[in-house]
Amino acid sequence: MAFAFEGPLLLVGAGKMGGALLEGLIARGLAPSRVRVQDPAPPSEIAAFLSRHGIAAEARIEAMPSPPGVIIAAVKPQVMDDVFPSVARFADAGTLTVSIAAGRMLESFETLLPPGSAVVRAMPNTPAAIGRGITVCAANPHVTPAHRQLCEGLMSAVGEVAWVENEALMDAVTAVSGSGPAYVFLLAEALEKAAIAAGLDAALARRLARATVSGSGELLARSDLDAGELRRNVTSPGGTTAAALSVLMRENGVPDLLTEAVLAGAGRSRELAK
Known part of the structure; x- marks a missing residue:
């Protein structure tokens, strides 16, 4: 399938969930040449996958030739504050940021991104590893219908996608799925x-x-x-x-x-x- 966004996709964190998502995206047609990965030490199976597709796992990305069309923040919540600011500087007003870090609220990303940035908070679950997950998303007010469609296209690479309009409901989503x-x-x-x-x-x-x-x-x-x-x-x-x-x-x-x-x-x- 075609992924309708300009620029590269920047994956921050290639652990089990981030790696599963990337595998699903590439299987569905995302060109590996469009992917940048920041992760100092991916698991061995993910590292092997990246190597097969010619994708380098960079400990820290120092520069990008163009702003990313999508940033997927897939690091653990407790290290997000240390990691995300260094990649948020690459975003511009057209970048869609998708966080799959449990418990991290939309506003914690909005403060680091350009004003008016589109941010989605997503909660996938572990069956995503076999393409049978379900991801529930909550969007900030700057997420357009086109952004929603793009987010659904990305997250459906690992299973079903649903939305809640009230971010507070993500706590219940986390506890259920x-x-x-x-x-x-x-x-x-x-x-x-x-x-x-x-x-x-x-x-x-x-x-x-x-x-x-x-x-x-x-x-x-x-x-x-x-x-x-x-x-x-x-x-x-x-x-x-x-x-x-x-x-x-x-x-x-x-x-x-x-x-x-x-x-x-x-x-x-x-x-x-x-």
Whole structure:
């Protein structure tokens, strides 16, 4: 696909998420010659990818021949203040800046960029590594419909894209989809341990847990039915599934705990953004 922006794409941080995004972009037609990468030490697999495509990972970019059309800030939030000012100086009024750093608010970038700069705060999740992520975006007032279309084209390289109009909702997004893969992995981990407790050997327990979680997720992705209906379709009255669900869904069970967990995650996201 064609990416409608002038100038190079500057990726700041080629770790797991930044590297996955770049791999997706190049697979979808972004010319490697249009990419500049600032990262002093990318992971070995990302470094090998960059090398195959003739892209140098620069510890610090000292100059650019033209302003970047897009800056993607993909470093960890705790080092953003040390890293972003050195690349913000390359931006001009036409540069779109996309941050995928959890908890960093739009205004923290706006103060370092030219007045009127378009900035998008994006929250992808780890399934982006296999192109099955979902990214939720929030835009500042200077983001035009064309900028939104460009951002969607960039982030859809690693999965689905959605938007929220109120940046404050990004805390809930972080707690649901950003942290959500960890909840699913915990389910697989707990199901494996429960299988062993029920008498299965460890190898089979692991296989059953992983295949059940991944297969159910794929069924959910492909089905037009909502999750509650799919659950009810598996649950025969008075059967084994009903017996198990009576434990999981009792008062203070999984639904209540998950709500409590998401609210705790959203609260911590708000604390980190201060």
